[in-house]
Amino acid sequence: MNGAESLVRTLVGGGVELCFANPGTSEMHFVAALDRVEGMRCVLGLFEGVVTGAADGYARMAEKPAATLLHLGPGLANGLANLHNAHKAATPMVNIVGDHATYHRQYDAPLTSDIEGAARPFSAWVRTSPDAARVAADGADAIAAALTPPGQVATLILPADTAWNEGGPPAPVPPIPGRARVPHERVVEAARVLRSGEPAILLLGNRGLRASGLELASRIAAKTGARLLGQTFVGRIERGAGRVAVDRLPYPVDQALKVLEGVRHIILVGAKDPVAFFAYPEKPSRLAPADAAIHLLATREEDIVLALEALADEVGARATPPTLARLERAALATGAITPITVGQSIGALLPENCIVADEGVSTGRGFFAPTRGAPPHDWLQNMGGSIGLGMPMATGAALACPDRKVVSLEADGSAMYTLQALWTQARENLDVTTVIFANRAYAILKGELANVGAQNVGRKALDMLDLGRPDLDFVALAKGMGVPGARATTMEEFNRRFAEGLATKGPYLVEAVMA
Numbered sequence: 001m002n003g004a005e006s007l008v009r010t011l012v013g014g015g016v017e018l019c020f021a022n023p024g025t026s027e028m029h030f031v032a033a034l035d036r037v038e039g040m041r042c043v044l045g046l047f048e049g050v051v052t053g054a055a056d057g058y059a060r061m062a063e064k065p066a067a068t069l070l071h072l073g074p075g076l077a078n079g080l081a082n083l084h085n086a087h088k089a090a091t092p093m094v095n096i097v098g099d100h101a102t103y104h105r106q107y108d109a110p111l112t113s114d115i116e117g118a119a120r121p122f123s124a125w126v127r128t129s130p131d132a133a134r135v136a137a138d139g140a141d142a143i144a145a146a147l148t149p150p151g152q153v154a155t156l157i158l159p160a161d162t163a164w165n166e167g168g169p170p171a172p173v174p175p176i177p178g179r180a181r182v183p184h185e186r187v188v189e190a191a192r193v194l195r196s197g198e199p200a201i202l203l204l205g206n207r208g209l210r211a212s213g214l215e216l217a218s219r220i221a222a223k224t225g226a227r228l229l230g231q232t233f234v235g236r237i238e239r240g241a242g243r244v245a246v247d248r249l250p251y252p253v254d255q256a257l258k259v260l261e262g263v264r265h266i267i268l269v270g271a272k273d274p275v276a277f278f279a280y281p282e283k284p285s286r287l288a289p290a291d292a293a294i295h296l297l298a299t300r301e302e303d304i305v306l307a308l309e310a311l312a313d314e315v316g317a318r319a320t321p322p323t324l325a326r327l328e329r330a331a332l333a334t335g336a337i338t339p340i341t342v343g344q345s346i347g348a349l350l351p352e353n354c355i356v357a358d359e360g361v362s363t364g365r366g367f368f369a370p371t372r373g374a375p376p377h378d379w380l381q382n383m384g385g386s387i388g389l390g391m392p393m394a395t396g397a398a399l400a401c402p403d404r405k406v407v408s409l410e411a412d413g414s415a416m417y418t419l420q421a422l423w424t425q426a427r428e429n430l431d432v433t434t435v436i437f438a439n440r441a442y443a444i445l446k447g448e449l450a451n452v453g454a455q456n457v458g459r460k461a462l463d464m465l466d467l468g469r470p471d472l473d474f475v476a477l478a479k480g481m482g483v484p485g486a487r488a489t490t491m492e493e494f495n496r497r498f499a500e501g502l503a504t505k506g507p508y509l510v511e512a513v514m515a
C-alpha cells in the first residue's frame with residue numbers, strides 16, 4: 001500500500017466519505033487510490049473555490065468534514081477565499097494539498113511555492129507529511145484537528161513521493177476533545193444580570209442558533225424579559241414554523257446601533273462582542289452602547305447548549321414555554337420583482353425541510369421576516385464576507401442531504417465568482433433550485449460608496465459597480481453547464497418558475513430580473 005492509499009483508508013476509517021477535488025499531476029496517486037478504496041465518493045469541481053466552498057456547505061449539514069484535494073500552492077490559492085469563509089464559520093474540513101516530491105523542491109520548478117505559508121492564515125492546523133510512512137498518522141491528526149470544537153480547517157500537504165512510496169497501515173483518529181463545559185461562575189453572573197431587570201440581550205451564535213439552543217434561550221427570555229438576537233450572519237440556523245424565531249443584528253451600522261440602543265447588558269452565547277463589518281468615518285467600530293456591559297456565557301468552542309440549560313435552571317426557566325413561530329405562509333406577491341416582493345413569494349413557496357444557502361446580499365437582507373412562518377428549514381449564510389460561497393455551499397449541502405431540497409439564493413455579482421458550481425450540480429444531479437437576483441449591479445457597494453464618504457463620484461467609479469454592458473444571461477450560462485432554467489421579469493412569472501424549479505428533482509435556475 002502506498003502513502004496515498006494509506007491516507008485514503010485513514011480518511012474513510014475516520015468518517016471522511018466525500019472528497020471534493022480538482023487534482024493535478026502531484027495528486028495522481030491520491031486519485032488512483034480512490035478506486036482501490038471503498039467508501040470515498042469523489043466530486044469534481046471546476047475551480048478550487050467551488051471545491052472548498054462545497055466542502056464547507058457539506059460539513060455544515062453533515063456535521064463532519066469532507067476532504068478537498070487541491071493542486072499545490074496555486075490550486076490552494078484559488079480555493080483560499082472560501083477557506084477563509086469556512087475558517088470564520090468554524091467549519092470542519094480536511095484539505096489535502098499535493099506538492100512536488102521532497103527531492104524535487106530544491107529545483108524551483110514552475111509550480112513550486114510556499115504552500116504552508118499560503119495555508120496558514122486560513123487553517124487552524126497545517127502540516128507537511130515528511131515521508132510515506134507518516135502520511136496515515138498525519139491524515140488521522142488532520143481529521144482530529146478538523147473535528148476539534150468548534151470545527152476547524154486542517155490542511156495537510158502531501159509531497160508526491162510521500163504518496164507513491166510504500167506507506168504504513170491506516171491510522172486511527174486520535175481522541176478528540178469535546179466541547180468544554182463553561183465555568184459555573186459565568187452562569188451565575190448571567191443569571192444575576194438577567195434578574196436585575198435591566199435591559200439585556202442574549203446574543204446567539206453557533207450552536208445557540210440550533211433548535212434546542214434557541215428553545216432554551218427563548219424560555220430564558222420569556223422568564224426574564226431579556227431579548228434574543230442572532231449574530232449578523234449565521235453559519236447555520238434552524239428556523240421556521242414550530243421553531244423559535246430570532247432576528248439578526250442588522251448589517252448597516254446605523255440600523256445595528258438602533259437595535260442595540262438602550263441595552264445595558266449583552267450576554268454572549270457562542271457569539272462575539274458585536275462589531276461593524278467595516279469602519280466608516282464618524283461611526284463606531286463596536287456596536288454595543290458605550291455603557292453596556294458585555295458578559296460571556298459561552299464561547300463558540302464551549303458547550304453552548306449545556307450552558308443554556310444551566311442558565312435556564314439558574315433562572316428557573318426550564319418549564320417556561322418557549323415562543324414558537326406559527327405556520328404562517330406569506331401570500332404570493334405580484335407585479336414588479338423587488339427585494340420585498342421576491343422575499344414574500346419565497347416565503348410563500350419555501351418547501352418543508354429545505355436548506356437555504358443564502359448569498360442574496362442586498363436583495364436578501366430582509367428575507368428572514370417573510371420566511372419566519374414557513375415550514376421548518378435550515379438557513380446557511382456566509383460568515384467570512386468573501387463573496388462567491390453561496391453556489392458551492394448549496395452544492396455541498398445537497399450532497400450532504402440528498403433527500404432535502406436546497407434553495408440557493410444568489411446575488412448576480414456574487415454568482416459570477418463560482419458559477420461553475422452549476423456544472424457540478426448537473427453532473428451529480430443535485431436537487432438545488434437556484435434563484436439569481438439579477439439587479440445587474442454591485443448594488444450594496446453603491447450604498448457603501450456613500451457610507452464611506454466618497455465624494456464627487458463620477459462615471460468611472462459608478463462603472464465599477466455596474467454589471468451591465470453586456471447584461472449577463474444566466475439562463476444561457478446555466479444551460480451551458482447542463483442546468484435548465486428560465487427568466488422571470490414579473491412576480492407572476494417568478495412564482496411560476498420558482499414553483500417549477502421546486503417541483504423539479506434536480507438542478508434548476510431562475511433568473512429573477514429585478515425592477
Ligand SMILES: Cc1ncc(C[n+]2csc(CCOP(=O)(O)OP(=O)(O)O)c2C)c(N)n1
Nearest residue numbers: 361362386387411412413414441442443444
Ligand atoms: C472576494 C470578494 N471580493 C470582493 C468583495 C467586495 N464586494 C462586496 S459586495 C460586492 C458586490 C456584490 O454584488 P452582488 O453579489 O451582485 O449583490 P448586490 O450588492 O447587487 O445585492 C463586492 C464586489 C467581497 N466581499 N469579496
